[in-house]
Amino acid sequence: MQIAIVLFDRFTALDAVGPYEILSRVPDAETVFVAERTGPVRNDSGSLVLTADRTLADVPSPDVVVVPGGPGQEAQMDNEDLLDWLRSADATSTWTTSVCSGSLLLAAAGLLTGRRATSHWLALELLKRFGAEPAGERVVTDGKYVTAAGVSSGLDMGLTLVGRIAGDEHAQAVQLLLEYDPQPPYDAGSPQKAPAHLVEEFRTRNRFIPT
């Protein structure tokens, strides 16, 4: 089994590394970071660099495709080389997945048309414009398409997927090994739970949908 995680300039690091840390523990799986070119890829804030070990062309038919999001996603929305690769990889994948605004790239490639899917809470409206049916859940599975909400939700997506691929017990073992027993010191992780003025502030300067 081959798991490909796509990188592009100004991706959000945890979008990629959250699912990576979990999915790379699928037994007998090879996990590989791919990008248009091999070599360093810098994240959204510019202070983190991950290496793409293989090009998209090197990895034509992974079993699992993971597409992270991040501010750099916008510039990829009309990158036909990447969109072509997504369509072609999806044609033979077992699972096609995304975290955060990565679902906008899947949607731009035409892969989520008419499908239930999710994205960062600020990107749900845009996801709809690209033909998907936004669902306000943290991890949404529609057939072989698994999309996750904002940034940190890739951990829940990864664990969900490991359960489907390797069984509940293996997923629980991975959860125990990574001690994924979350206890955030605040309860502001969704627009339903966060202080209303913070939600409003983010909506006003929503980078996905310029006001």
Place this chain on the structure above:
Amino acid sequence: MQIAIVLFDRFTALDAVGPYEILSRVPDAETVFVAERTGPVRNDSGSLVLTADRTLADVPSPDVVVVPGGPGQEAQMDNEDLLDWLRSADATSTWTTSVCSGSLLLAAAGLLTGRRATSHWLALELLKRFGAEPAGERVVTDGKYVTAAGVSSGLDMGLTLVGRIAGDEHAQAVQLLLEYDPQPPYDAGSPQKAPAHLVEEFRTRNRFIPT
């Protein structure tokens, strides 16, 4: 404010990137990955590479020190160059922190002697042998020392720290932006909650304390 995240061969990626994604959102902070040499550093499973943009010597007195863990931690326990840097950085730091078995490195440097601290659940006994007082909590603060439990707990540690550095409201804004509203599909993230036979299996092949 300067935040330094230490890298070494065979670190665990999420140990570093979890706190990174949160702490890099402290206002006016520079976050930098440091290692003995600049350049690529490969993780425990070998399939992920992060770049150290600066050497330890380049960053002598960060305000915040973050030490991840991972299988490679063991080889660093008698790396006097790294331990010297930890002691010297700690002498002027505002916060000295770790995730997972990173606390063993802080302890080996003599920084946790007599202090309450935590680590990966499988490493708590070893942490005690190095002079700390293990506490079975997810994030433990003792003075300026903040240690976190296994791998994924670095997210909770990061958010705790952002609250202390930049205030509750900023921490809540970061939580909302990263949509950190965890909903793991299983409830097996601690030895108290996981199926007993899985806990037993991990204890039997505990890499920290060879049986």
